[in-house]
Amino acid sequence: MTDRVPGFSTLAVHAGAQPDPTTGARATPIYQTTSFVFNDADHAASLFGLQAFGNIYTRIGNPTNAVLEERVAALEGGTAALAVASGHAAQLVVLQQLMRPGDEIIAARKLYGGSINQFTHAFKAFGWNVAWADPDDIASFERAVTPHTKAIFIESIANPSGSITDIEAIAAVARKAGVPLIVDNTLASPYLIKPIDHGADIVVHSLTKFLGGHGNSLGGIIVDAGTFDWAKDNKYPVLSEPRPEYHGIKLQETFGNFAFAIACRVLGLRDLGPALSPFNAFMILTGIETLPLRMQKHCDNAKAVAEFLSGHAKVSAVNYAGLPGDKYNNLQRKYAPKGAGAVFTFSLKGGYEAGVNLVSNLKLFSHLANVGDTRSLVIHPASTTHSQLDDDAKVKSGAAPDVVRLSIGIEDKEDLFADLDQALNA
Amino acid sequence: MNHDAYDDDYIRSILNGVKSIAMVGASPVNVRPSYFAFKYLAQRGYDMIPVNPGHVGKALMGKPFVASLADIDRPIDMIDIFRNSSHIMPVVEEALRLSPPPKVIWMQLGARDDAAAEKAEAAGLKVVMNRCPKIEYGRLxxxxxxxxxxxxxxxxxxxxxxxxxxxxxxxxxxxxxGQTAASDRAAKNRTETT
Structure with missing residues (x-):
């Protein structure tokens, strides 16, 4: 039997799922249960001791969630994954395995505003310090490395600006520094960019966005690339040293190239608790089955809308990496040749006031704080997602006062042009 | 034989083909990876033999420990070596002196000795390094x-x-x-670039 490599669309439908062992159900069942009975006392002890494969309690693992986990791991090309309650929970669980008070993370300055808040305020309270670097200036990452650096964090396609990050260049900095590169791949989805192929060691997602794709379920996921040697230099004792809560087993020694995903599950998720509801896992799994179809339509529509806006009299600039001549067009051709994603910003000649008016006058675009929905969405970051930042930080993160962010849906593009045109001229 | 990445078919043919497995370095301590790998493989129907001179007189899942491979009273299909890389060669040399010799030498996760592998392969044995048979069985x-x-x-x-x-x-x-995990490719790339 020769191994044939299934394509992305086949994996999006099949990976991780198999007809149910007891009923033969073909769709993945929603295992809406908190707990799972043990065969006997020895089985229970083996499961608790991480010696056997199996289910204990939905806070630690659930069969519906496991299908989602394997599917995203397969799509990203990782060794394992762990689904959690949200993208923010994914970031928290990842860093809890890597960071101790006084440690540092280098993060790209261009991040989702919620992540900037999480890193700046919540994580600081844990004693985890963040050093900001500019993804357009790779040397700024090198300069930020200190003996306390434990990880580098970037977005593959940055929110809200839609700019494309040079993942390979930053992966080289991480390798040299001996720390893992964490890539938030939410806006690209593995359909457009597979960060592991470019040197990422850990990939995180808000599943809420394009993977789920329908704006109906929160979720997050952590994908272990299996690429990082946690025992080297003894910098990551959670993975290399005996774990007292599991009879002294060493996670990397026991689980090899998926030890990080196991650490996130049996230490992070177990102890911090942000478990994903199996119902949400089911909704997101259903969404993923059409990811390739949706993502291509999102990108095609986004490019058409970006072109439309570029020629509009009320618009001063459009930042879409898919446009020839855009600052990020070369990086887009390299990293995301199928499309530049569906989230981008544009600037209005009328400034802040015009941004607020546009948002109020749109009839088809929904004004809300999400991206990656089938529906087209609009927000004015300066007054919402990025409002906590000062003006300088707003500009640096791509959320200047005259900037409007769009997340283009899968509607008919002519209807999107018409709605934008009427609102810009209102 | 490329030992940085194995085709699934290679691993599959080994795990489908072998029936008896001697585990060198098996531990009776129930929190050691060798203990639960032994237990898992026994539960999946393999004829398991624990080899560890420090525990002769004891048994693991009802199977008595033997001091060395030579003390096993029946032909063995596979030797699973739960020892550090530096202790592999003597075990492989001992295995090659058995009659009949085993069909497979398997070195556990983290263990790799290319010279020992070469020696075993020259004698017609199949070799797997830096993998866990429990994980591979569970995966496949x-x-x-x-x-x-x-x-x-x-x-x-x-x-x-x-x-x-x-x-x-x-x-x-x-x-x-069908290749093995990204880790091996990455580890290789890393060695090459740094």
């Missing part, structure tokens, strides 16, 4: 997927409900080129 049967691990296999057949002593089918369709 998809039993491991319950932990969110990417089994890199697909199947549209109803999954079995694993029970004690049950052999699971390892013959699912592999993907990802």
């Amino acid at each position: 049967s998809s039993e491991i997927s319950w932990m969110g691990v990417n089994s890199r296999t697909l199947s549209s057949k109803r999954a079995p409900v694993p029970t004690q002593g049950m052999r699971l089918s390892l013959n699912r369709t592999s993907f990802g080129g």
Whole structure:
């Protein structure tokens, strides 16, 4: 039997799922249960001791969630994954395995505003310090490395600006520094960019966005690339040293190239608790089955809308990496040749006031704080997602006062042009 | 033989083919990886023999420890070496003196000795290094997927409900080129670039 490599669309439908062992159900069942009975006392002890494969309690693992986990791991090309309650929970669980008070993370300055808040305020309270670097200036990452650096964090396609990050260049900095590169791949989805192929060691997602794709379920996921040697230099004792809560087993020694995903599950998720509801896992799994179809339509529509806006009299600039001549067009051709994603910003000649008016006058675009929905969405970051930042930080993160962010849906593009045109001229 | 990455077919043919496995370095301590790998493989129907001179007189899952490979009273298909890389060669040399010799030398996760591998292969044995047979069995049967691990296999057949002593089918369709994990490729790239 020769191994044939299934394509992305086949994996999006099949990976991780198999007809149910007891009923033969073909769709993945929603295992809406908190707990799972043990065969006997020895089985229970083996499961608790991480010696056997199996289910204990939905806070630690659930069969519906496991299908989602394997599917995203397969799509990203990782060794394992762990689904959690949200993208923010994914970031928290990842860093809890890597960071101790006084440690540092280098993060790209261009991040989702919620992540900037999480890193700046919540994580600081844990004693985890963040050093900001500019993804357009790779040397700024090198300069930020200190003996306390434990990880580098970037977005593959940055929110809200839609700019494309040079993942390979930053992966080289991480390798040299001996720390893992964490890539938030939410806006690209593995359909457009597979960060592991470019040197990422850990990939995180808000599943809420394009993977789920329908704006109906929160979720997050952590994908272990299996690429990082946690025992080297003894910098990551959670993975290399005996774990007292599991009879002294060493996670990397026991689980090899998926030890990080196991650490996130049996230490992070177990102890911090942000478990994903199996119902949400089911909704997101259903969404993923059409990811390739949706993502291509999102990108095609986004490019058409970006072109439309570029020629509009009320618009001063459009930042879409898919446009020839855009600052990020070369990086887009390299990293995301199928499309530049569906989230981008544009600037209005009328400034802040015009941004607020546009948002109020749109009839088809929904004004809300999400991206990656089938529906087209609009927000004015300066007054919402990025409002906590000062003006300088707003500009640096791509959320200047005259900037409007769009997340283009899968509607008919002519209807999107018409709605934008009427609102810009209102 | 490329020992940085194995085709699933290679691993599958070994795990489908062998019946008896001597585990060198098996531990009776129930929190050691060798203990639970031994237990898992025994539960999946392999004839397991624990080898550890420090524990002769004791038994593991009802199987008495033997001091060395030479003390085993029947032919062995595979030797699973749960020792550090520096202790591999003497075990392989001892294995090659057995009559009949084993068909497979398997070195556990973290263990690798290319010279020992070459010697075993020259004698016609198959060699696997830096892998765990429990993980590979769990992966190819998809039993491991319950932990969110990417089994890199697909199947549209109803999954079995694993029970004690049950052999699971390892013959699912592999993907990802059937190569082993990204870690090996990455580790290699890393060595080359740094």
